[in-house]
Amino acid sequence: MKWLEGRALATIPSRGDQPLSEDYEIEIEQLPLDAWHRANGARMVEFAGYHMPIQYEGIIAEHLWTRENAGLFDVSHMGQLLISEDGAAEALEAILPSDIIGLPVNKMRYSLLLDEDGGILDDLMVSTREDGIYMVVNGAVKYEDIGHIREFLPDEIAMNHMEDQALLALQGPKAVEALSRVVPGVEKLFFMECAAFGDLWISRSGYTGEDGFEISVPADRVEALATELCAQPEVKPIGLGARDSLRLEAGLPLYGHDLDPATDPVSAGLTFAIQKRRREQGGFPGAATIQKYLSEGAPTKRVGLNVSGRQPAREGAEIYAGDTLVGKVTSGGFSPSLQSPIAMGYVSSAHATPGTQLEIDVRGKRLSATVAPMPFVPHRYHRKGATK
Amino acid sequence: MSRYFTTDHEWIDVAADGETATVGITDYAQGQLGDIVFVEVPASGTRIEKGGDAAVVESVKAASDVYAPVSGTVSEGNPALEGDPSLVNSAAETDGWFFTLVLNDKGELDGLMDETAYKAFVAGL
Numbered sequence: 309m310k311w312l313e314g315r316a317l318a319t320i321p322s323r324g325d326q327p328l329s330e331d332y333e334i335e336i337e338q339l340p341l342d343a344w345h346r347a348n349g350a351r352m353v354e355f356a357g358y359h360m361p362i363q364y365e366g367i368i369a370e371h372l373w374t375r376e377n378a379g380l381f382d383v384s385h386m387g388q389l390l391i392s393e394d395g396a397a398e399a400l401e402a403i404l405p406s407d408i409i410g411l412p413v414n415k416m417r418y419s420l421l422l423d424e425d426g427g428i429l430d431d432l433m434v435s436t437r438e439d440g441i442y443m444v445v446n447g448a449v450k451y452e453d454i455g456h457i458r459e460f461l462p463d464e465i466a467m468n469h470m471e472d473q474a475l476l477a478l479q480g481p482k483a484v485e486a487l488s489r490v491v492p493g494v495e496k497l498f499f500m501e502c503a504a505f506g507d508l509w510i511s512r513s514g515y516t517g518e519d520g521f522e523i524s525v526p527a528d529r530v531e532a533l534a535t536e537l538c539a540q541p542e543v544k545p546i547g548l549g550a551r552d553s554l555r556l557e558a559g560l561p562l563y564g565h566d567l568d569p570a571t572d573p574v575s576a577g578l579t580f581a582i583q584k585r586r587r588e589q590g591g592f593p594g595a596a597t598i599q600k601y602l603s604e605g606a607p608t609k610r611v612g613l614n615v616s617g618r619q620p621a622r623e624g625a626e627i628y629a630g631d632t633l634v635g636k637v638t639s640g641g642f643s644p645s646l647q648s649p650i651a652m653g654y655v656s657s658a659h660a661t662p663g664t665q666l667e668i669d670v671r672g673k674r675l676s677a678t679v680a681p682m683p684f685v686p687h688r689y690h691r692k693g694a695t696k
Numbered sequence: 697m698s699r700y701f702t703t704d705h706e707w708i709d710v711a712a713d714g715e716t717a718t719v720g721i722t723d724y725a726q727g728q729l730g731d732i733v734f735v736e737v738p739a740s741g742t743r744i745e746k747g748g749d750a751a752v753v754e755s756v757k758a759a760s761d762v763y764a765p766v767s768g769t770v771s772e773g774n775p776a777l778e779g780d781p782s783l784v785n786s787a788a789e790t791d792g793w794f795f796t797l798v799l800n801d802k803g804e805l806d807g808l809m810d811e812t813a814y815k816a817f818v819a820g821l
Contacts, residue, residue: 367756368731549730549757618781619734620754642733642756649733671752 339384340474340527344534348545355548356447358385363547370550371644374516375685378480379546380537387450388470388524389457392440396465400441403460404434405573405592407583411436416500416511418581420573421445421453426594426601427569428576429456431561433522435502435511442509444475444522446563473509474530479520479554481688482542487521490536494521498692508533512690516551517558517683519690556650557643559612559682565623566610566638566652574601575608575654608635609660612682613668615640615649615675621668627655627677628667634659637668645685651677700765700805701814707789708765714802716771720793721753721762721784724818729755732784737773737795744768744797746804751794753784766804768797 337358345352350361361382364370373379391400397408406419416435420428430453432445445453454469461467478487488495491505494512499519502511507526514520525533537543552562561567561576572594573579579587579602586592590599615621620642627635635655643650651668659666664679700708705725710717726732734754744750744764751762751773773795776783784792799805809817 363730366731371756553756618778619736620759622759642754644756 339382340530341382341384341534344531345382345545348538350545350547353548356385358447360385361545361547363549364545367547367549367553368644370544370546371553373544374480374518374546374550374554375645376481377544378478378483378486378520378540378542379516379550380534380543381477381479381546381548381551382474382534383447383477383522383551384474384527384530385447386475387443387445387447387453388473388475389443389445389454390437390440390468390470391443391457391461391465392468393465395462396441397436399461399465400434401586401592403457403593405582405586405595405598406434407585408434408436408441410583410585413438414501414503416502416513418578420578420581421456422573422593422598423569424593425569426572426597428563428567428571428573429453429569431563431567431578431581433511433513437502437504437509448564470524472527473524474527476523476525476530476534476537477514477516477520478523478537478543479514479516479518479546480542481519483518483520484690486537486540486542487523489540490533497521497690499689501692515558515560516554517560517685517687517689518554519688550644552639553641553644556639556641556652557645557683557685558687559652559684561610561652562639571610571654572601572606573598574606575610577610605657607657608654609657610638610652611635611655611660611662612680612684613637613640613651613653613666613677614680614684615651615668615677617675618642618649619670619673619675620649621651621670621675621677625651625653626669627653628669628674629659629664630667634666643684649675650680650684652682655679698805699811700808701811701817702763702765702808703817704763706762706765708805708808710799710802710805714799716796716798717766717768718793718796719750719765721788722814722818723788726784726788726792729753729760731756732781735774735777735781735784735794737777738770740770740772742770744770753794754781762794764797765808766797767800769800771796771798 345361353362421430435442497512509524621640625637637653640651667674736752750764
């Protein structure tokens with residue numbers, strides 16, 4: 309049999325879609341928790357230039373554990389950046405389409421790095437801290453992001469790539485119970501709020517659709533923290549495999565798959581990242597295109613797809629309405645929570661209404677699929693003002 | 697009945713008459729794939745070529761092609777895998793078989809590994 313799994317996971321395309329090939333040597337680096345993962349029984353794979361845990365006991369079991377309890381993810385491959393001079397917020401608004409100037413201290417926003425045509429170079433989280441503006445960018449493109457931001461940032465504004473920090477995500481309905489025992493006070497944060505707790509920088513956020521936290525921790529302390537968290541009865545270490553199936557169920561796009569320079573925020577359904585003032589005033593890369601799409605609609609839309617039967621439709625599969633090619637799958641897999649195949653993809657806007665019947669070509673076989681509202685599994689964020 | 701293995705992690709059991717055989721993937725392979733959620737087996741009557749695509753096994757994450765260890769004509773795909781693909785995880789080398797076939801050329805079995813050789817091969821991976 310032919311092992312596609314390693315290939316599918318190892319080649320998140322970086323900007324420019326340069327494929328990994330034999331003559332393109334990449335040194336695989338070790339994350340601070342490498343030995344800890346191995347000691348805890350993880351199977352390691354190469355991902356974004358690092359050895360990363362793909363799974364421990366099995367993707368389905370880890371996925372369901374996270375949905376019911378709390379899962380600990382190592383996301384230390386992601387880039388943590390700190391921009392720490394006065395004027396940083398103004399300067400960043402020339403690069404990002406979000407309202408950064410109006411972002412209060414200890415709050416965060418989802419934002420996008422865009423090219424001149426409005427194409428998506430990366431998605432990221434941006435937070436305002438007392439000591440500057442903190443951003444978390446995707447691991448596979450972090451060096452390209454740093455180069456891009458540095459190019460557009462005025463020379464006098466310093467940017468620190470915080471390579472001495474590890475990043476953990478604790479996700480699931482019992483994450484707050486477990487973490488508040490280790491770090492009292494975190495329970496006071498609401499979704500998209502963040503704060504310093506000693507030498508930890510903690511945000512109430514994540515990418516699984518569950519309540520949870522992301523914890524930036526000095527790399528030399530991360531092993532002790534991971535061990536302490538996994539000593540809580542609610543917590544188990546979870547691999548990248550379940551992280552991917554959780555985010556797909558949550559309807560969250562993944563850079564390099566659902567987002568790339570050929571997609572724009574309007575087609576991708578990410579206009580919430582562009583606050584009202586920015587929409588009206590523009591002044592960010594690709595503003596003209598994006599404002600046009602905002603008023604007239606984009607030609608394509610990112611949609612969810614419920615696939616009938618048991619066979620998953622994977623990334624790259626073509627989507628048809630009758631004989632007409634109308635789109636392509638960008639993420640697809642088997643939903644452990646729903647026990648059925650689900651997918652995400654772009655289709656022409658005329659076929660994007662939930663309930664639309666389409667077909668997906670999987671190796672010459674047509675699977676029926678229905679455009680579905682996303683998320684596939686409801687989000688359970690701990691929002692301020694929300695009734696429980 | 698003799699069992700042979702390929703370097704691509706398929707096993708093949710050849711019946712005593714030397715004419716028919718059963719094919720599946722090894723326990724090592726299912727362990728590497730993780731949770732299996734779908735198996736596409738070939739229809740009876742399909743002619744398959746040694747080394748060619750014969751079936752597809754899908755885990756939560758990815759699809760993997762299964763190759764034919766020898767050439768032949770498929771007699772039957774395992775109907776039990778349709779309702780319970782996880783049989784490949786729980787019984788890869790018994791009830792989780794993929795298909796049976798009538799061999800074209802017994803000579804193609806030469807060069808496949810026996811169990812001892814396969815175990816040594818896997819230990820070296």
